[in-house]
Amino acid sequence: MRILLTAIGKRVQLIKHLKKINYVVGVDSGDLAPAKFFVDSFFKVPPCNDKEYVNVILSICKNEKIDMLIPLYEKEFLILDSNRHKFKEVGTFLLLSDSSVLEICNDKWNTFNFFKENNINTPKTYLLEEIKENQNITISYPVIIKPRDGMGSRGIFYANNRDELLHTISSLSGYIIQEKVEGTEYTLDIFCDFDGQVISIVPRQRLEVRAGEVSKSKAVKDIRLIDVALNLVNKLNSSKGYKAIGPMNIQCIVDKNGEIKFIEINPRFGGGVPLSFEAGVDYGQILCDLISGKKIEPFIGGFEELTMLRFDDAVYIK
Known part of the structure; x- marks a missing residue:
């Protein structure tokens, strides 16, 4: 199968895994993406907000006979979805x-409301606007101040009291304020088939x-x-006909009382x-089976307990 990955950046491990049984084409808006040296073919493309972005990706898909396009950058998701046809x-x-799923996931305020509406x-x-308008709201500190559409740790601030919070948010917009939970952090790697059925779930403790x-x-x-x-993914799927497709990762924290709180x-x-x-979850083979129309039986919990220690490596170019 021929796969196209967008915004490949440093996603070398992902590329190496998928390349075991697939031909992998990578694109990125920068020339200095380390992962470009590990794909089978690489193309530099405009940023996803460029008016020609979709046409360029379409052209690559057509010329390279791409079977499956897997986007890796949140800000392009809705753009690509609107051109799915x-x-x-x-x-x-x-x-x-x-x-509809993307609208929930890409906006942390929408995610919070989805959690609350479904008793998660x-x-x-x-x-942020709520706090600016009413500075007397009772809040438990410390808090995390996050962009509604943020990714990773970019643009995140912390506040330990009211004065710190008000000072930090004074020049911000488009943020949420979330009470900080102390505990053990987990990422849940999940994969769903084309019908939204969960195929695999692997909880990863973030050490x-x-x-x-x-x-x-x-x-x-x-x-x-x-x-x-x-349960969370099933609710995501059942709500108003939404459907989760392909990979997702869910962040949660188990607090000192053993409560699981989703982030x-x-x-x-x-x-x-x-x-x-x-x-033990062979995503490369799963993708091949899905494209070929093979029915995949869920193997939730079918994995080995394993610890990963990552380290930096380098590519040298002239």
Whole structure:
């Protein structure tokens, strides 16, 4: 199968895994993306907000006979989704959840409201504008100040009291304020088939995080985490005909009282997903089976407990 990955950046481990049985084409808006040296073919493309972006990607899909397009950058998701039919016309399947799911996941305020409406435990969250208008709202500190459409650790601030909060948000817009939960952090790697059925769930304990991306992680067979994640995705699917398709990663924290509190949903491959590959979930083969129309039986919990220790490597160019 021929796969196109967008915004490949440093996603070398993901590319190496998919290349085992697939031809992988990569694109990026920059010439200095390290992962360009690991794909089978690379193309430099305009930024996703450029008016020609979709046409360029379509052209690559057509010329390279791409079977499956897998976007990795949140800000392009809705753009690509709105052109899903165009990719289908050139024989390319867009591996991306429905637009309604994307609207929930790409906006952290929408995610919070989805959690609350479905009785999914989550930290108390406020709109920045709400706090600016009513500075007497009772808030439990410390808090995290996040962009509504943020990714990783970019643009995140912390406040330990009211004065710090008001000072920090004075010049901000488009943010949420979320009560900070202390505890053990987990990322749940999930994959759904084209009908939204969950095929696999791998909970990864985040042992160490650097610049918003996990550097040390452990795959754990925590049945409670698996069950609540399955329940969450089922609610995401059942609500108003939404459908989760392909990869997603869900962030949660288990606090000191053992309560699981969900933080966010990302409808894409997470940076630490290579651990799930090595633990036994062969995403490359799953993608091939899906495109060929083969029915895949769920193997939730069918993985090995394994620890991943990541390190930096380098590519040298002249």
